[in-house]
Amino acid sequence: MDSEALIETARVPHGGTTDPDVIDFSANTNPETPLGVAAVYEASLAAARRYPDDDYAAFRAAAADSVGCAPTNVIPTAGAMAGMRLLFSVVVDPGESAVVPEPSFGEYAREVRLQGGDPVPVAHDDVLDVDPTDHALVVVCTPNNPTGEAATIDAVRALADRCRDAETTLFVDEAFLDFTPRPSAAGESGVVVARSLTKMFGLPGLRAGFLVATGAIGDRLDAGRLPWGLSTPAAAVGTHCLRDRQFVNRTRERVVAERERIRYRLSTRWDVFPSDAPFLLFDVGDDDPDAVLAEARERGIALRDARTFARLDNHLRTAVRRPDENDRLLDALGV
Secondary structure, three states: OOHHHHHHOOOOOOOOOOOOOOEEOOOOOOOOOOOOHHHHHHHHHHHOOOOOOOOOHHHHHHHHHHHOOOHHHEEEEOOHHHHHHHHHHHHOOOOOEEEEEEOOOOHHHHHHHHOOOEEEEEEOOOHHHOOOOOOOEEEEEOOOOOOOOOOOHHHHHHHHHHHHHHOOEEEEEOOOHHHOOOOOOOOOOOEEEEEEOHHHHOOOOOOOEEEEOOHHHHHHHHHHOOOOOOOHHHHHHHHHHHOOHHHHHHHHHHHHHHHHHHHHHHOOOOEEOOOOOOEEEEEOOOOOHHHHHHHHHHOOEEOEEHHHOOOOOOEEEEEOOOHHHHHHHHHHHOO
16 A cells, blocks of 8 residues: 555545434445344354454355356455455556546545556546456456446457456446346456345445456455454354345345336436446536435435535435335425
């Protein structure tokens, strides 16, 4: 990590609120968790008096089954952010450049800068067509946050082919891909995939996730990961959640139905981006974004101010939650 960048690089604003009096639509986490999580967590506490098994065999197997790769290709991490930090530290050297989508998750550019690298912003809907030549890394977020669109696997594979030819690493952030039936890029040669348990399983405080990588880059990432980097409770709960595919399928069905209902209602007042994710980005047009945020907050709803994302200046984002909560959102926004 570049010592100068630690001084010069600011932290990135995110959604989320600790106010118990509002419903949090600013963070895109599932409001539900799989059955049995509390029991698994409590049972794991006794084992937490010992160091975790650093092989994480059960977690790797469950993660591999969830994305369709070999368990040996799974690198356990304390959330997708920890995996991203590990990858960027391995592939981005000071002075090298990395292509990052905009608007998108702000941590991509920050992590590149922290390694002494130069983030090269590309419009989120053009990044799949980028020329990777002379870049150390290309980043794709699918579905993209905050815009919501998912890339086709064919487009990702075509970019992966070009990245291999250019000897450039392709990083695919699939934090929200579980909310779609689309196949993962996990296991593709030269591609590093990140997955998070935060979004689908509604456990942002657990800090569990994983990378998937093959070949030499996979070996380097596994060698470079922190020992015991995933806590015993996180590994146990993560394994339990990843095996509950019925929960994933039920969540997808709910999100698809509720997202369309919210999109239709919001579109009677504002321009709404199409989305494959558990959130919707919308342009408030002639309305004052600050006024919309304040009005929603007064009625117990916390929205995400999307103006903190690059290239957005009049936009807000809302999560898709349970039907009764979504009813309160729509009432608060007067749509």
